[in-house]
Amino acid sequence: MRKFAALLALLLPLAGLAALWGWSNYRSRQGNDWTVPIAGYDPRDLLRGHYIEFTYDWPVNEEISEGLLNEFCIEGAPPAIERITRIEGGSGIGAGDACTYYARADDDSYYRYDGLRRGRLYIPQTRATDLENKLRDRNLQGYIRVRQREDGKITPLEITFEPITEEQRAARENRETGAIEPVTPIDAERGE
Amino acid sequence: MSDRKLLAWRNAGLIDDETVAQIRAWEDQHSRPLAIWAVIGIGALAIGLGLISVVAANWEDVPGTVRLAAHLTVIAGLGMFLFLRGESLERDQPWGLEAGLFVFGLLGMTFFGHIGQVYQTGSPLWKAFAAWLVLFAPLLLQRGQSWLSAALVMFAFAYACWDYSFSFNGRWGQPENVPYLLIALITALPIWLAPFAAWMRGRSTRESFWKRLEQIALVYAVAGASLVCIAAGINSFDSGEMAFGSQAVRGGAALIAGAGVVLARKSRSGQACGIVLACAGTACFVAFAVSGSQLMGGVLFMVLWIGIAAAALYAGWRAVFQIAVGVIALRLIILSFELASDLLSSGAGLIVAGLLILAVAWAAIRISREYAPDRVEAA
Numbered sequence: 360m361r362k363f364a365a366l367l368a369l370l371l372p373l374a375g376l377a378a379l380w381g382w383s384n385y386r387s388r389q390g391n392d393w394t395v396p397i398a399g400y401d402p403r404d405l406l407r408g409h410y411i412e413f414t415y416d417w418p419v420n421e422e423i424s425e426g427l428l429n430e431f432c433i434e435g436a437p438p439a440i441e442r443i444t445r446i447e448g449g450s451g452i453g454a455g456d457a458c459t460y461y462a463r464a465d466d467d468s469y470y471r472y473d474g475l476r477r478g479r480l481y482i483p484q485t486r487a488t489d490l491e492n493k494l495r496d497r498n499l500q501g502y503i504r505v506r507q508r509e510d511g512k513i514t515p516l517e518i519t520f521e522p523i524t525e526e527q528r529a530a531r532e533n534r535e536t537g538a539i540e541p542v543t544p545i546d547a548e549r550g551e
Numbered sequence: 552m553s554d555r556k557l558l559a560w561r562n563a564g565l566i567d568d569e570t571v572a573q574i575r576a577w578e579d580q581h582s583r584p585l586a587i588w589a590v591i592g593i594g595a596l597a598i599g600l601g602l603i604s605v606v607a608a609n610w611e612d613v614p615g616t617v618r619l620a621a622h623l624t625v626i627a628g629l630g631m632f633l634f635l636r637g638e639s640l641e642r643d644q645p646w647g648l649e650a651g652l653f654v655f656g657l658l659g660m661t662f663f664g665h666i667g668q669v670y671q672t673g674s675p676l677w678k679a680f681a682a683w684l685v686l687f688a689p690l691l692l693q694r695g696q697s698w699l700s701a702a703l704v705m706f707a708f709a710y711a712c713w714d715y716s717f718s719f720n721g722r723w724g725q726p727e728n729v730p731y732l733l734i735a736l737i738t739a740l741p742i743w744l745a746p747f748a749a750w751m752r753g754r755s756t757r758e759s760f761w762k763r764l765e766q767i768a769l770v771y772a773v774a775g776a777s778l779v780c781i782a783a784g785i786n787s788f789d790s791g792e793m794a795f796g797s798q799a800v801r802g803g804a805a806l807i808a809g810a811g812v813v814l815a816r817k818s819r820s821g822q823a824c825g826i827v828l829a830c831a832g833t834a835c836f837v838a839f840a841v842s843g844s845q846l847m848g849g850v851l852f853m854v855l856w857i858g859i860a861a862a863a864l865y866a867g868w869r870a871v872f873q874i875a876v877g878v879i880a881l882r883l884i885i886l887s888f889e890l891a892s893d894l895l896s897s898g899a900g901l902i903v904a905g906l907l908i909l910a911v912a913w914a915a916i917r918i919s920r921e922y923a924p925d926r927v928e929a930a
Contacts, residue, residue: 384670
């Protein structure tokens with residue numbers, strides 16, 4: 360009896376960890392992949408390992424204000440986002456029925472209610488310098504491939520770069536005109 | 552073996568020449584070839600570090616699935632070892648089993664983080680710790696030998712409770728919507744490990760494990776009550792997490808835990824443990840009444856620790872009594888500076904302050920020497 364209990368107590372953690380792994384693996388395969396342009400970053404979070412931190416640059420239309428991005432519908436065909444739109448009269452989980460591709464800020468995630476505005480991606484240390492340089496390069500535009508699950512959860516998967524288009528450059532210059540360019544934490548740290 | 556000591560003892564007439572010769576002969580026979588062991592140890596360490604750094608350098612190139620599989624295999628291997636050799640280890644080298652269990656638990660904790668890295672998922676830490684508790688606490692409670700396992704369980708439990716409580720900030724947005732009573736109850740939960748451990752103590756062959764768990768829970772309660780007393784000296788408890796409701800929940804939880812320990816363990820030590828928990832609980836109630844007064848906060852803190860010292864006297868806990876006297880002395884010194892903040896600003900004040908510190912320290916040492924219970928000879 361004692362032997363049986365001992366075996367059970369040892370099998371429980373193993374079975375539990377294996378199940379957790381299997382579940383994470385299964386959930387990670389669900390959903391649609393989208394490519395989202397990004398702006399701004401903070402590549403290191405000492406407390407939780409090596410992460411690259413970024414701000415999503417969703418193609419926002421007028422009816423949705425950038426200050427409050429709790430949930431929205433993504434329109435387009437994966438992976439190309441046409442635009443994001445507000446959910447009519449909806450709020451909270453379940454409102455996703457109103458749209459084909461639903462996205463919401465996950466309250467349990469690292470950024471909580473800010474999870475659709477900001478995100479972070481775990482990156483290998485060996486790629487950190489390269490990615491940092493590319494993010495600084497004003498001729499490149501960064502993109503994050505995210506997976507959007509049925510229930511609206513957004514998980515960043517991968518970061519890529521492409522040469523910036525004239526349209527994007529114009530939009531950026533338009534944004535920066537008359538405004539002081541924000542100092543990112545890494546710039547402040549290096550005294551640049 | 553120090554030759555110098557041996558000669559000193561002979562010269563002092565403690566041992567004679569013959570004994571010196573016998574000791575030397577015995578030492579020669581039983582001495583371990585330290586140098587060789589040191590070289591072997593350094594070699595093994597170098598190989599181990601080399602392996603770790605080779606794996607670490609190529610870690611990112613290894614696919615996530617392979618990494619997780621390797622991690623789980625190591626856990627399973629250690630689990631198998633614990634299952635096959637656990638009982639003989641428990642008999643012959645309980646510390647070996649304890650270390651094995653501890654490493655097993657830590658490997659399990661890191662597996663949660665590892666999954667997060669591979670699948671880019673992030674969930675609040677309390678969820679990971681709660682899941683870990685469900686999976687690993689049965690094993691640790693069933694096989695744990697001493698304070699290492701006990702501390703691991705307590706750490707995970709307390710961390711999960713606190714992280715869960717902190718998660719209410721921001722989620723509810725407005726402070727008035729935060730369920731403070733629930734938070735007070737959740738952060739008080741670890742105290743109830745004390746009566747549970749006290750109850751198990753009489754029903755288990757692993758008395759040392761349950762004793763440690765009970766002690767750690769007691770430390771948690773006393774630390775919490777001390778913080779409440781300190782806070783009472785700073786601010787008036789009129790809202791939020793320090794309001795009367797929250798203090799009543801905290802104090803009530805500690806009083807219930809104290810009663811539980813007294814019922815579960817009918818001995819002087821069990822009663823003293825109950826007294827300490829009752830003091831901690833009562834302090835929360837009183838803290839609400841006196842909060843906002845610097846003097847009363849300090850006095851309450853000292854009264855709490857006088858209660859602990861009394862319990863230690865009653866049960867014959869020498870070290871606890873001495874710690875309590877030390878804490879009271881320290882608080883008294885701090886209180887004198889709080890009340891007369893100009894003591895440090897003049898020469899005469901400095902002299903007075905110095906004399907005061909010396910007097911308090913002298914009194915504390917005298918008291919803890921004179922009145923401390925006798926040392927219990929270890930069996």
